[in-house]
Amino acid sequence: MSSGVEADIVLDAAVVLTLGMNRVLGRGGDAVGRGAQALAALAAGRAxxxxxxLAEVRTQERALREVVERNARIAALAETRxxxxxxxxxxxxxxxxDESxxxxxxxCAATDPLLDEAERRLSEHLAAQVTAQVFTAPAEGLRADTGGAPPPRRSxxxxxxxxERIMARLLPDAGEDERRAVAEAARLLAAVGTGEEAEGVLHEVRLRIREANRRTEEAxxxxRRRAAEREAAEQAEAERRYVLDSITAAFEDMGYEVQQGFETLTAGDGSVVLTKGAWPDHSVRMRVDGAARVEAAMVRERPAESEDDRRVDVERERxxxxxxxxARARLAGGGxxxxxxxxxxxxxxxxxVSGASRQTGGRSGQRERRRERPT
Structure with a gap:
């Protein structure tokens, strides 16, 4: 950007971790939250x-993520149930x-064995269901002589x-297609007459359960990948919003009027315009690119017409x-x-010269457009 500045942004680890914790907790407001002590120590130079x-924040954040994982597993098992x-x-x-x-x-340690037991019981329930269906439905779909080396003979x-024992190995959240494939093989047991035929069918059931479990693990x-992508997107948005809100607060405290969306008239595009009451002909256009970069440029609201105008330009730029x-120093204190x-x-x-001024006839026209923007 001409007549301006570009800077790369790095968020302190305390901010990144605490933003993540606040999202887990569903809290708004103070974005630095539990990381305030780490930030205060950073500002004071107390390494x-x-x-x-910061170590305390990391420990808390890891513990929260462990809870989130268990909650997700509880929800998945409840859906399967x-x-x-x-x-x-x-x-x-x-x-x-407020748990430590x-x-x-x-x-988490107390919940894990309960979840393992619940998954085991759900698998047993599914196994009992399929076994009952097998011996009340006619065999169809496959030949009984499925081949393979049979284990020791049984009747x-x-x-x-x-x-039923083999079926208990099938993961309870296996998809409908996977369960159907296993059941189709298992139904052949209803028609077998010898131990050898039974062993052949059971061997096929084992193979199909193995394949069903493989597909279930892939699902x-x-x-998990989709959840991680959502997590990354939500974290990036939280960091972007934190940077934008912090920049807005810093310049407002220094007497600037901060308006968002100066180019596209949308508040979420990361762009702001800075003005001051003593600047009738000047403004600063700033864009925050996520939480990684900030670009800013001073512009005129109307063309310069004299050397005096250009002298004022230099004063405003300084x-x-x-x-x-x-603002950089203040923002550093906030991580x-x-x-x-x-x-x-x-x-x-x-x-x-401001493009908006050329198109709308100056700042007054731009402000009029903002007032007309639907809410």
Whole structure:
């Protein structure tokens, strides 16, 4: 951008971690939250105190994520339970509030065996369902002589018990297609007459369960990836909003009027316009690119017409540069560090004229357009 500055942004770890925790907790307001001590130590230059506070934040954040994972597993098992119509107890999810990291970790440790037991019982329920269906429905779809090396011989009468034991290996959240494929093979047991035929069918059932579980694990992994993508997008938006809100607050406290969406007239595009009452002919256009970069440029609201206008331009540019450095220092105290990658010094180039001014007849026209924007 001409007549301006570009800077790369790096968020302090305390901010990143605490924004994540606040999203888990569903809290708004103070974005630095539990990371305030780490940020205070950072601002005061107390390295040891900062590291201790940051370690506490990391521990808390990890514990919260463990709780989120257990809550997701509880929800998935509850959905499976409803589909199967099973009477299986599940632990209640935990909605974290003010628990310590130790308390959250203890809850996870106590919940894990309950979830394992619930999954086992759901698998047993599914196995009992399929076994009952097999011996009340006619065999169809496959030949009984499925081949393969049979285990030690047993009588055909043992087949129902063996089938239920094998079926208990099928993951309870296997999809409908996977369960149907297993059931089709299992139904052949209803028509076998010898132990050898039963062993052949059971071997095919084992193979289909193995394939069904493989596909189920793949589906779980896809779900985990989607959840991770949503998590990353939500975190990026939280960081972007934190940077934009912090920049807005910093310049408002220095006496600037901050308006959002100066180009597209949308408040969420990361762009703002800075004005001051003593600047009738000047403004600063700023764009925040996520939480990684900020670009700013001073512009004129109307073309310069005299040398006096250009002298005022240089004065305004110097004032703006000083304000930008003051804002950088303030933002650093809030965990937003920035490194200037490009700068155009005051007076080097004539200020560009605002595109909005050319199109709407000046700032008054632009403000009129903002008032007409639907809410």
């Amino acid at each position: 040891e105190a900062r590291e201790a506070a 409803a589909k199967l119509g099973a009477d299986v107890a599940l632990p209640a999810p935990l909605q974290p509030a 990291a130790q308390e959250l970790t203890a809850w 055909a009468e043992d087949a129902p018990r063996t089938l 779980r992994e896809r779900a 004032e703006w540069c000083a304000a930008f450095e003051a 937003i560090r920035s490194e200037v990658s490009w700068r155009l010094e005051p007076g080097v180039r004539e200020l560009p």
